[in-house]
Structures are given as structure tokens and as C-alpha cells.
Amino acid sequence: MNPDKNPEAPKRKLLLGVSVVFVIVAVAGSIILYATRDWNAPAAARNLQNPVPPTDDSITAGMMSYSTHCQSCHGERGDGKGERAEKLSIAPSDFTDAHAMGQMTDGELFWKISHGRHPMPSFQNKLTEQERWELVDYIRTLSQKAASGAAPATNAPVPQTDAAPKRQ
Numbered sequence: 001m002n003p004d005k006n007p008e009a010p011k012r013k014l015l016l017g018v019s020v021v022f023v024i025v026a027v028a029g030s031i032i033l034y035a036t037r038d039w040n041a042p043a044a045a046r047n048l049q050n051p052v053p054p055t056d057d058s059i060t061a062g063m064m065s066y067s068t069h070c071q072s073c074h075g076e077r078g079d080g081k082g083e084r085a086e087k088l089s090i091a092p093s094d095f096t097d098a099h100a101m102g103q104m105t106d107g108e109l110f111w112k113i114s115h116g117r118h119p120m121p122s123f124q125n126k127l128t129e130q131e132r133w134e135l136v137d138y139i140r141t142l143s144q145k146a147a148s149g150a151a152p153a154t155n156a157p158v159p160q161t162d163a164a165p166k167r168q
């Protein structure tokens with residue numbers, strides 16, 4: 001019924017066409033993603049309620065995980081200046097920036113910690129949900145401390161006194 005001598009030829013052409021389109025979309029997509037660098041959590045994640053309210057216990061637990069898993073990049077005070085920061089292709093976020101932190105919901109922070117984005121690793125399989133919410137509670141305190149200091153919007157060092165409780 002098909003007069004074509006080689007019925008495979010148009011199939012192969014189509015496959016090639018699809019692959020070319022796929023590669024173009026993938027490359028363009030990565031470039032756009034890289035250029036805009038916007039990192040937005042899905043609406044459902046943003047609206048997620050924090051089931052672990054900030055208490056002394058949850059914040060202390062969050063601080064412990066932070067020093068093990070996050071501090072090397074995000075810095076002891078959360079200012080994004082950890083010892084590995086300079087070697088990364090993207091600068092780690094500054095959790096002392098009260099304005100930027102104020103724009104993110106707990107759910108969004110939780111989602112970002114869970115998923116990561118290169119060079120930040122994903123913590124979904126490394127930390128339990130409870131541990132990730134505790135981290136949200138802890139990193140929130142970092143901008144509160146900065147805001148109560150003199151100039152939260154600058155990179156001026158946060159006063160040492162209460163920047164990192166129970167550190168010594």
C-alpha cells in the first residue's frame with residue numbers, strides 16, 4: 001500500500017528533526033535559565049505551611065544541621081561567605097539579607113533546601129522533612145539578627161555578640 005521503497009527513511013528524518021528541535025530547546029532553555037537566574041518555587045511549595053514552629057529546640061536543632069551541611073558555603077553567620085564560597089560558580093545566598101529573606105515564604109525556603117540548584121546540592125534524601133523545616137526556622141533567625149543590627153542592607157559584618165548563639 002505504501003509506495004515508498006524505503007519506509008524507514010521518512011521515519012529516520014522525523015527522528016532527526018525531533019532530536020534537533022529537542023537539542024535547540026534544551027540549549028536555549030539552559031541559556032535562558034542561566035541568564036535569568038530566577039529561582040522560583042512552585043506555588044504549591046510556596047504556600048506550604050511550616051509544620052515545625054520556631055522554638056528554641058527547633059532553632060538549636062536547625063543550627064546543628066546548618067553547621068554540618070550548610071556553613072561551608074553559606075558561612076557561619078549566613079552571609080554567604082563560607083570557606084567554599086569563592087570556589088563556586090554561583091555565590092551562595094546571603095541569609096542575613098532581611099529584604100531578600102522577607103520575600104520568601106517558609107515553604108519556598110523548604111523547597112529550595114529540598115531540591116537544591118547547582119552548585120547547591122539537594123537535601124531531600126540527606127535530611128528528613130523535620131530537619132529541613134528546622135533549618136528554615138534557623139536560617140530565619142540569621143536575618144532577624146542582622147536586621148536588629150545597624151545596617152542590614154550592607155555587607156558590614158554583623159556584630160559578633162549575638163550573631164551565633166552557643167557557638168563557643
Ligand code: HEC
Nearest residue numbers: 039069070073090091092093109112113117119120123135
Ligand atoms: C556547595 C555549597 C552549598 C551548600 C553545601 C549549601 N548551599 Fe544553599 N546555596 C548555595 C548556592 C550557590 C545558592 C544559590 C543558588 C542559585 O541561586 O542558583 C544557594 C541557595 C540557597 C537557598 C536559596 C536562597 C534564595 O535566595 O533563593 C537556600 C534557602 C539555601 N541555599 C539553603 C541551604 C541550606 C539550608 C543548606 C544546608 C542544608 C545549604 N543551602 C547548603 C550553595 C550551597
